[in-house]
Amino acid sequence: MSGVLLDSLAAWWPEVILSAGALVVLLTAVWSKRGQIPLILSWVTLGASAWALTQTGVSSNAPFFGLIVCDGFSLLFRWIALGSIAITLLMIMASQEVRASMRGEYLAILLLMGVGLMLMVEANHLLMAYLSIEFVSLSGYLLVGFPDNARAAEGALKYFLFGALASAVMLFGMSLLYGMTDALLFPELLQKIQPAAAAFPQGVLLAVILLLVGLAFKISMVPFHLWTPDAYEAAPMPVAALLSVAPKAAAFGLLIRFLSTLAPLWQDLYPIFSSLTILTMTLGNLVALAQTNIKRLLAYSTIAQAGYLLIGITAGTPIGVQALVLYLIAYLFMNFGAFACAVAVVEQTGSESLDAFRGLSTRAPVLAFACVLFLLSLAGIPPLFGFMGKFFLFGAALQAGQTLVAVAAVINSAIALYYYVNIMRLMFLQSAGEAQALQPVPALHLALGVCALATLFFGLFPSSVLSWLGPIRLVL
Amino acid sequence: MTLRWFLLVSHALFCLGVFGMLTRRNAIAMLLSIELLLNAAGLNFVCFSRIFSNAQAQTIAFFVIALAACEAVVGLAIILSLSRHAKTVFADEAKLLSG
Numbered sequence: 245m246s247g248v249l250l251d252s253l254a255a256w257w258p259e260v261i262l263s264a265g266a267l268v269v270l271l272t273a274v275w276s277k278r279g280q281i282p283l284i285l286s287w288v289t290l291g292a293s294a295w296a297l298t299q300t301g302v303s304s305n306a307p308f309f310g311l312i313v314c315d316g317f318s319l320l321f322r323w324i325a326l327g328s329i330a331i332t333l334l335m336i337m338a339s340q341e342v343r344a345s346m347r348g349e350y351l352a353i354l355l356l357m358g359v360g361l362m363l364m365v366e367a368n369h370l371l372m373a374y375l376s377i378e379f380v381s382l383s384g385y386l387l388v389g390f391p392d393n394a395r396a397a398e399g400a401l402k403y404f405l406f407g408a409l410a411s412a413v414m415l416f417g418m419s420l421l422y423g424m425t426d427a428l429l430f431p432e433l434l435q436k437i438q439p440a441a442a443a444f445p446q447g448v449l450l451a452v453i454l455l456l457v458g459l460a461f462k463i464s465m466v467p468f469h470l471w472t473p474d475a476y477e478a479a480p481m482p483v484a485a486l487l488s489v490a491p492k493a494a495a496f497g498l499l500i501r502f503l504s505t506l507a508p509l510w511q512d513l514y515p516i517f518s519s520l521t522i523l524t525m526t527l528g529n530l531v532a533l534a535q536t537n538i539k540r541l542l543a544y545s546t547i548a549q550a551g552y553l554l555i556g557i558t559a560g561t562p563i564g565v566q567a568l569v570l571y572l573i574a575y576l577f578m579n580f581g582a583f584a585c586a587v588a589v590v591e592q593t594g595s596e597s598l599d600a601f602r603g604l605s606t607r608a609p610v611l612a613f614a615c616v617l618f619l620l621s622l623a624g625i626p627p628l629f630g631f632m633g634k635f636f637l638f639g640a641a642l643q644a645g646q647t648l649v650a651v652a653a654v655i656n657s658a659i660a661l662y663y664y665v666n667i668m669r670l671m672f673l674q675s676a677g678e679a680q681a682l683q684p685v686p687a688l689h690l691a692l693g694v695c696a697l698a699t700l701f702f703g704l705f706p707s708s709v710l711s712w713l714g715p716i717r718l719v720l
Numbered sequence: 721m722t723l724r725w726f727l728l729v730s731h732a733l734f735c736l737g738v739f740g741m742l743t744r745r746n747a748i749a750m751l752l753s754i755e756l757l758l759n760a761a762g763l764n765f766v767c768f769s770r771i772f773s774n775a776q777a778q779t780i781a782f783f784v785i786a787l788a789a790c791e792a793v794v795g796l797a798i799i800l801s802l803s804r805h806a807k808t809v810f811a812d813e814a815k816l817l818s819g
Contacts, residue, residue: 394805398814400798412757419764426772
């Protein structure tokens with residue numbers, strides 16, 4: 245018994261360190277209300293966890309009685325989770341909005357969310373999947389609702405009510421699926437799903453669809469996207485950035501693992517996925533066209549980006565999944581970068597309107613250049629990382645014979661170019677008027693620099709990223 | 721005492737929960753509806769674990785009870801914050817965010 249636990253812990257040190265560190269941060273927050281100590285401790289925890297992750301890596305046995313798996317697939321997503329937490333910490337250091345109300349608890353919740361994100365992609369059991377999704381959701385509601393004002397409370401309430409409903413529906417779907425298969429572990433489920441589907445064809449499909457509602461909510465897939473703009477607008481900017489990347493990436497990881505478990509049902513699920521993929525990107529892009537608030541614009545842009553990511557799943561091939569992961573890594577850098585630019589502008593002008601970007605090229609030339617880089621990458625313009633991701637995604641769709649999805653995606657990219665270029669037009673072609681020059685703080689410079697370098701470097705030399713995708717062999 | 725009756729109860733609870741979520745606008749009533757949904761799923765797990773003689777599923781019911789408590793804590797904290805700032809607990813009266 246204790247042997248199993250010790251072996252399991254050997255593969256799980258990064259999460260152990262992260263949880264323990266979060267609790268220490270929580271304790272120190274009691275004594276140091278506004279001090280820097282919790283912040284420094286958070287960085288130490290994050291560094292130690294990253295070091296542990298380089299040491300443990302992939303474990304061949306199934307830790308904790310098979311409840312989780314630490315394979316190459318989850319390793320990549322664990323790095324994405326740690327990376328997003330690190331960039332969010334940088335942005336929190338740069339944001340007055342958060343620092344005004346920041347306490348150690350905030351950092352502790354952030355670190356604990358990291359544990360939840362890592363668990364989500366390791367989950368190999370229905371209970372573990374549910375618990376990790378709830379873990380991430382609950383910390384998300386708290387992070388959104390933390391600032392002491394009416395806007396945050398309202399956004400958090402909407403996020404909470406939608407999220408709690410989605411996860412409760414998902415749990416009910418899990419209970420029905422368990423009732424029809426008598427399997428809780430994913431590998432067992434894979435074996436028993438075929439006979440169960442033969443015995444209760446409609447029942448199994450209904451249970452699976454109820455189950456997918458919870459995940460669709462997390463990746464803000466249409467029609468479960470309604471919370472996204474409100475929650476992002478209410479949340480402090482760094483938290484909005486985190487919510488737009490980290491839980492989505494983890495939910496995609498879990499979705500891929502889950503769908504590979506349900507591979508025998510893919511024929512029935514495919515029509516639902518392909519139509520919702522097209523709907524998600526089209527709706528996200530069309531509504532983004534009408535937005536005048538930078539947070540809401542970025543929120544609808546992330547809905548559209550989730551639509552592009554779904555192409556990888558709709559393709560239903562190993563190449564599709566690899567393309568999805570490639571685009572997720574690109575999305576991590578370019579979306580965080582775009583949000584970091586918005587943090588710089590919103591922090592100093594105090595306005596969330598697009599007009600705050602007017603004449604940015606003269607007010608802060610470097611910032612404007614970085615911003616162009618991220619927006620062009622999000623739009624999928626050639627030498628950048630975002631283009632590589634889209635290229636592989638659309639290629640995977642064509643290779644799988646899904647011309648309709650690929651054509652819709654290309655048309656959508658053209659629509660998206662309009663609102664991304666509109667921000668560039670404001671920055672470069674409009675005069676600044678009386679607006680003042682911007683001077684972002686060093687922490688934000690670091691975040692922008694990392695994101696810009698990655699967006700540019702991996703766009704020019706994609707082979708370094710492609711070699712990471714080798715261990716992904718999950719087939720739908 | 722067949723499985724059929726238990727499932728009837730759990731599905732009725734589920735439908736009541738969804739109905740409550742869709743019709744009630746009081747945030748606390750919506751929170752209660754979510755508890756109904758979670759209990760419906762918990763009841764399902766307990767029934768099926770009895771049928772399959774699998775104790776694992778019963779532990780899931782315990783986890784669900786604990787998680788429902790956590791969710792109520794977070795939900796009530798958010799509702800409290802809203803009622804302090806916006807002086808309302810009705811989800812449709814909070815209209816700062818839109819567009």
